[in-house]
Amino acid sequence: MGWNTWCTNDLCGLVDHCSEHLVKSVVDAMKSSGLVDLGYEYINLDDCWADHSRTDEGRLQPSPLFPSGMAHLADYIDSAGMKLGLYTCVGTKTCKYNRPGSYGHFDVDAQTFAEWGPWNCTALELYTEFSAQLNATNHPMLFSLCEWGVDDVWEWGGDVGQMFRIQMDHLPLWQFPPKAQGVGYGQGVSNIIEWMGDLQPSKYTRQFAYLDPDFLMTLMLEDSSWHNKTVMDYVDSKTEFSFWALWSSPLIFATDPRDMSDAKKSILMNAEIIAVNQDRLFTAGDRILKDNDDSCFQVWTKPLQNGDVAVIFYYPGEADEGCNLQIRWDEILSSSPVHVRDLWAHEDLIEQDSASHSVHLQAHEVEMLRLTF
Incomplete structure (x- = not known):
């Protein structure tokens, strides 16, 4: 759980600007808002922090926008109860601004990161060799790798790192065709929901191995002229957060946490849904019922450590009239729950019929429940 620089000031990587001042202001905001207390612990600098040249000794170095250096920044972040994460690339150049990549420098870059003290290291097209070099430093680091889902990374990503991208880049949109590098049905x-539904994430999720559908775009640019139905609105952002939580995927958001609106707080700071994401059974939820000609909704379930089950009812359609959902519990579960908790409304539901459930969903909307048996 944490924050990434990728979309703070623009539409995701168009600029990807970061500086010591910006990062410190985000750290301060996350600490004062209570995000850190909820488990948001990583401050991840994407393709924005490194200088365009290495030192005379061949080491990576921060850009002049970090005048105090990376060790100082890592200490500042650590003092707030958080951890620094840094991006690099296994190739000769990074993807965005052609900064130095780590190819041919795996050992020295791994040692540099260990000396600076980051706890999260990300890289594109990562291989086992770089993972081994990180382990050789004896400095604990979370290793996040990006293959954009190619090479069936879900089959081996958990053997190399702790989180691994399973598809092309995510954009702050409800629907977008597959225009980027990588696999998947679109951006x-x-x-992503449809891609994960077919992938069945529980088959590949375990402790220290988590499928990464990319950053959360929670209420992207909500206070700007960009914010309309083409960007992430409240319903879309709630649905996104619900599914990332159900999949046990990293809750790394890439929008600005400074001066958060009440709407953004209600999503990012939903402790009940965060608990589903962080559940100690270390598994992911799967789609068990897909929408079709006979039903307008999908059903997803995730077993939890204490025997509860998290359920998402989801209407992927666009119809103005929405979707009337009615289902018997025995259609999707082995028994009826004795307690039903709505994780967005933060209230217990009293069912007219304990053997069934009904709800009306608007376009793109989810209902996320926690069931006790």
């Missing part, structure tokens, strides 16, 4: 929230 929007709905595209």
Whole structure:
């Protein structure tokens, strides 16, 4: 759980600007807002922090926008109860601004990171060799790798790192065609949901191995002229957060946490849904019922450590009239729950019929429940 620089000031990587001042202001905001207390612990600098040249000794160095250096920044972040994360690339150049990549420098870059003290290291097209070099430093680091889902990374990513990208880049849109490098059905929230539904994430999720659908785009640019139905609105952002939580995927958001609106707080700071994401059974939720000609909704379930089950009812459609959902519990579960908790409304539900459930969903909307038996 944490924050990434990728979309703070623009539409995801168009600029990807970061500086010591910006990062410190985000750290301060996350600490004062209570995000850190909820478990948001990583401050991840994407393709924005490194200088365009190495030192005379061949080491990576921060850009002049970090005048105090990376060790100082790591200490500042650590003092707030958080951890620094840094991006690099296994190739000769990084993807965005052609900064130095780590190819041919795996050992020295791993040692540099260990000396600076980051706890999260990310890289594109990562291989086992770089993972081994990180382990050789004896400095604990979370290793996040990006293959954009190619090479069936879900089959081996958990053997190399702790989190691994399973598809092309995510954009702050509900739906967008597959225009980027990598696999998947597209770059929007709905595209990723369908991709994960077919992938069945529980088959590949375990402790220290988590499928990464990319950053959360929670209420992207909500206070700007960009914010309309083409960008992430409140319903879309709630649905995105719900599914990332159900999949046990990293809750790394890439929008600005400074001066958060009440709407953004209600999503990012939903402790009940965060608890589903962080559940100690270390598994992911799967789609067990897909929408079709006979039903307008999907059903997803995730077993939890204490025997509870998290359920998402999801209407992926666009119809103005929405979707009337009615289902018997024995259609999707082995028994009826004795307690039903709505994780967005933060209230217990009293069912008219304990053997069934009904709800009306608007376009793109989810209902997320926690069931006790």
